[in-house]
Amino acid sequence: MNATTLRVLSPVPTDIDIANSIEPHHISVIAKKLNLNPNHYDLYGKYKAKVLLPVIDELKGTKDGFYVVVGGITPTPLGEGKSTTTVGLCQALGAFLDKKVVTTLRQPSQGPTFGIKGGAAGGGYSQVIPMDEFNLHLTGDIHAITAANNLLAAAIDTRMFHESTQSDNALFSRLCAPNKQGNRKFNELMYKRLKKLGITKVKPEDLTLEEVKRFARLDIDPESITWRRVMDVNDRFLRKITVGQGLDEKGMMRETGFDISVASEIMAVLALTTSLADMRHRLGKMVIGNSRYGDPVTADDLGVGGALSVLMKDAINPTLMQTLEGTPVFVHAGPFANIAHGSSSIVADKMALKLVGPGGFVVTEAGFGSDIGIEKFMNIKCRYSGLRPQCAIIVATIRALKMHGGGPPVTAGKPLDPVYVTENVGLVEAGCANLARHIRITKAYGVNVVVAVNQFSTDTDAEIAAVRSAALAAGAYDAVLCTHHAHGGKGAIDLGIAVQKACESASGPFNFLYPLDASIEDKIDVIARSYGACGVEYSKQAEKQIKMYSKQGFSGLPICMAKTQYSFTDNPAVKGAPSGFVLPIRDVRASIGAGFIYPLVGTMSTMPGLPTRPCFYDIDLDTITGKVIGLS
Amino acid sequence: MNATTLRVLSPVPTDIDIANSIEPHHISVIAKKLNLNPNHYDLYGKYKAKVLLPVIDELKGTKDGFYVVVGGITPTPLGEGKSTTTVGLCQALGAFLDKKVVTTLRQPSQGPTFGIKGGAAGGGYSQVIPMDEFNLHLTGDIHAITAANNLLAAAIDTRMFHESTQSDNALFSRLCAPNKQGNRKFNELMYKRLKKLGITKVKPEDLTLEEVKRFARLDIDPESITWRRVMDVNDRFLRKITVGQGLDEKGMMRETGFDISVASEIMAVLALTTSLADMRHRLGKMVIGNSRYGDPVTADDLGVGGALSVLMKDAINPTLMQTLEGTPVFVHAGPFANIAHGSSSIVADKMALKLVGPGGFVVTEAGFGSDIGIEKFMNIKCRYSGLRPQCAIIVATIRALKMHGGGPPVTAGKPLDPVYVTENVGLVEAGCANLARHIRITKAYGVNVVVAVNQFSTDTDAEIAAVRSAALAAGAYDAVLCTHHAHGGKGAIDLGIAVQKACESASGPFNFLYPLDASIEDKIDVIARSYGACGVEYSKQAEKQIKMYSKQGFSGLPICMAKTQYSFTDNPAVKGAPSGFVLPIRDVRASIGAGFIYPLVGTMSTMPGLPTRPCFYDIDLDTITGKVIGLS
Structure with missing residues (x-):
C-alpha cells in the first residue's frame, strides 16, 4: 500500500506493523508538493532529505502560514499522545481538508529506543515513516552533536593538562607557533580573545609578559566546569565518573560525567539558532566554566x-520526512525538555511557514504541559524566532484527567487500575481543574486554545462531554474528540476544522510572560506564580549562581525552568491544580550559547538507564529483507 | 573547474585549496560510469552515495577485475604517501589509461582531523573529494559503530548491576516477562543461549531452579571484561576512567576506559563481514569477557x-565518492591498523571487482609496511574474502630509505635534517635493505611486486636509480617513479602501465603464511620469523591468555599482530632490516566476532591525544558560503 491510501484495520496493529505495511513515497515526491526542486535539498537515501537553509531567504517575499503549537495537560508517565495528535492533525489537514501543511517534530534520542520507551514517531495510524529511520541515526544530527560536544570536552581537559605542565612562554610559543616562513601570527579566534582581554596589540612579539600570561593561560577552575561529555546511549554507569586516571595524565584526575546527547547545550543551540552565522556565534560563546578569577571561559x-x-x-538543515498519509514532516533538533526548552528547531518552523504560505498550517509540538512546554515555547523559542502562533492545542486524555481528579497512581509497566477503564464522570470532572489551569496559562499569551481529547476505546460519551464543558468554561476556543490513532487523519478532521477556525479568528495581541530586562529572580518568580505557586525559595547555591550570572552580564537571558513534568509543583506526586505552594530553586545553571538560564527545581536525571530486560531483546534485523523487526 | 579537467599549478597549492578549486561531479554521474542505476544506491547529498549490498549478488555472473593492494616500506612518522599513491594510480588508470578502475579506501577517523594529523584523503593533485566530507561524518558509519559499541558497553554494566540486586527468580521473571496475554515465552536470542547451555526445554516454566540460575545469571567476572567504550574524538583523559560512581549505582564502580571508535571490534567486523547475515552472526558472537566460571560471554x-x-x-553499504579526476572511490570501514588489520572492507572490494569486471582494476590500501599491513591483508582479509590479488605495490620514498640507511631520526613537527634534502646515494643504498625485505615478504604470497617511488622535489636521479636497481635485485617485477602529488594521474601513468603488466603476467599460486589449524604459538612464530626474528618470547600473561583462548575453542582463528609500524622489531628505533632479534609477546587478546587473535607486541595507544595547539584552531566555517576553511 502506498502512503496516502490508508486502509485501517481494527483492532489497530502494532506501530511497526502499520509502518511496514505502507510503502512511503520517494521523498522527492513530498518535496515537490512543497514546490521544492532538487537544488533545494540533499537526499539521504530514498525517504529522507535535508532541506537547505537558503530556502528561507529565497522565500523571503512569501507570507507565513498559520502557526499551531501542540501542548498537553500534566501527563501520566504513559504519555497522552501529544506526538500522535500532532501527526494525526496534520494528516487530517493535508489528506482530508486539502490544506498545505507541515508537521515539525523533534528528533528523538536514540538511547531510549533500546531501553523502555520504544520509538517516538507517533503511533497507530498517525505516524512518521519510515519509523526505524526516524528513531535511529536519522540524518546524523545527534551524532554530529555528540562529536562536537565531546571535542569541546576533550579540548577543556587537554588544555588544563598542557597549562599545568608548561611555562607561560612555552604555552604562548606553541599557541602562536611560527608558520613555514618562520613568522608568528595570531589567528582570528585569537584576536577575539585579545579583544576580550582588552589587549589591542596585533603582533605576538609585542605582548608584555603579563599579557602573554593572560592570553595563553585560561586558568580554568576545575570545580567550576559545567561542560560534561555526552553519548546517545542509556548508560547509567557514566552518570558520575572519574577521568584522567592514566599514568600519562600525571594525576590530573577529575570527577565528571556523561549526559545523554540530547541534553547537550549544542542541541539547544541547534534548536534556537536562526542561521549559520548565528550558530557559529552561539557555539563560540558557550561557557564551559570559569577561570580562577571568576571570568567565564568560552569555546572560542x-x-x-x-x-x-x-x-x-549539515545538522543545521532540517530533515524532511512524511506521515503515513503522505503529508510532509520536518524532523529537526530534540533538546531535552527538562533542562532545555524541548521544542524542535526555529529554522524548521521558519522554513515550513514559508513553504506552506498563507492559508497553510505548520503544526509543531512543545514538550509536556503548559508549565514545562508551552511556557518555554513562548518565552524562549518564540522570543528568539520572532514567530507568533495563532492557536495552541492542549491534548488531554480521560485517563490523565481521572488521575488528576484523584485516581490511583499510573505507573509505566504496571497494569492500570480499573478506575481508568470504566466510566467515572466525577473523577474526570475533578481532574478538569488541571486542564483548566493549562488553558488559562496558554490563553494568556494571546492565542486561541483548542482542546483535543485523544480518545481511548474505554472512554465514554459522558466523560467526554464533561471535558468539553469544562474546557469551554475555562475559555477554550473549542474542545474536540479525536480518533486519529485508530483512524489516521480521518479521525482528526473535526480537530482540523476547529484549528482552522481558531487560527482564522485569532486576534492577539501576543504577550510574553515577562520582559527580558527583569532580574533573574523576578523572572523566576513570575513563572512560578503562573504554575500556581505563592512564591519561590532559593538555596544558598542558587543565590550564589544568580549573583554570579548577573555579575557576568547574563541576567538578560530568558529562563528555562528545569522542573518535573508530572506536577505544577516540584513534587511529581501532587496532581490536579495545586495552589499556594512555595517553589524551591535548588541550583541555577546557564546555557549561554543557547541563550537561557536554567533554574533547577528538582534533581533532573540527564542520563537514563536500561531496565533488566531492555527493548533491545526484541529488536533484530531480518537479514533476508534488511528490515528492522521488533522495534516498538 | 570540473573533476576530470585537472590543470595543475606549481608550486602545488594546499590540499584544501586544490580540493575546493574542483567542482565534483554529481555522484550519480560517477555511479553511471560503473553501470549503476539509481535503484542500486542511496544518495547522501550530491557527492556521496551508499551502494547497496545486493549489487554483489546481481553481478554474481560477472568475472572479477584485477585486484591490486598498496603497501609500503617501514614508514617515517611523516608517512610515505601510500594513500596519495593509491589515489594517483587510480587517476592514471581511469583518466589516462582508459581502464575501469575503483579505489577502495578506509574511512579515516574523525578525531585526529582536529588533532595533529589533518585529513586522510590523499594529497596534492591526488585526492578524494569533497575532502571535508571524506574526513568528517561521511555517511555516518563510524557514528553507527560508536553507537553500537557503546550500547553493548551499557548492556554489560547494567546487566551486572541488575544481577547484583536481584534474586535468580526475579531476574528470570523479568527476562521472560509475560506478554499482554499473560504468557511467558523465550525469544529467539534466548533459545540461542539455552542451546549454548545445553538446555533443550522450550517453556520458561519447565526450567529447574538450577537452569533458571544458569540462564538468567551471566555472572560476568568484572576483571575479565575486555569490552571498552569508544568515541571518535582524541580525548586522552578517557584512556583510564572509573565508572559507576553515582549514588544510584550503589558502589559498583569499575575501572575501564575509552578507545577511539575505529579501534572498536565492530569496526573490524564491518571490514571483514561478507553479508548482512554474516554481520549479524559476527556481532552476536563478539566476546566481552568471561563468566566467573571462565566461559566466554557474548553480545547475544x-x-x-x-x-x-x-x-x-546501513553502515554495511560502501560509500561511493570520486577522485579529483572523476574516477570512482569506495570509502568503507577503517579498522585500526595496530590492534586490528587496517584494511578497508571486504564488501567494498567484492563489489568493486564485479563493477570493474575483467580487465578493470580495483586498487586498495593495506596499512603501513608488509609486516603490519600486507601480512594482515593476505592472512586475514583475503582468507575471509576468498579474493586473491595479482599485484602488490610497495610505496617507498627516498626520505624513508635514507632513514633506514642510517639517517638521523625523522620526527613529526620538527625540521628535517639536511641529509634528507641533499643527494646521498650511499644512505639510500643502505636503506634499500628495508625495501628488499618488504619485497621478499610480499612476493612469498605469490603476487607480483611493483615498487612505486613517490618522488619529492629534492630526490635526485642517482638516488632513484639506486632504488630501482635494488628493487629489481630483490625480485620486484618493476620499480617506477611517480609524481602524482604534483601532477595528478598523469604523474602515475608509468606506474599504471607497470601495474597492468604485473597483473596480466601474475601466475600464482597464492600462498598463505600459515594454515589456520596450526596452534596459536606456531602461527605467531611463523609471522615473527617473517619479520626477521629468530624466535618469540611470551610473558606469563600472554601464555595464560593463549591457554584460555585455546581452551575456549578459538585457536583456529588467524593472528593479527599488534606491533609498532616503525620497525620490523618491537622497538620503533630499530630501522633497516634487523635480524636475529627475539619478538616479545606481552599479552594476547581476541576479537572473536571480527575473527582474529591479537598478540600485543608492545603497548599500543588506542586513544590519541590533542597537542597544545590542535589543528582545530585553524578550522572554521565560512558562514556566507558554508564552506569549511583551514582543514589540512
Missing part, C-alpha cells in the same frame, strides 16, 4: 568554536 | 546482538 577561548561549527554545518 | 548472551545489527544495517 579554547580555540574550538570554528571546529564545532564545521561539525554542525 | 546479553540479548543485544540484534540491536547492534540494526544500528549497523
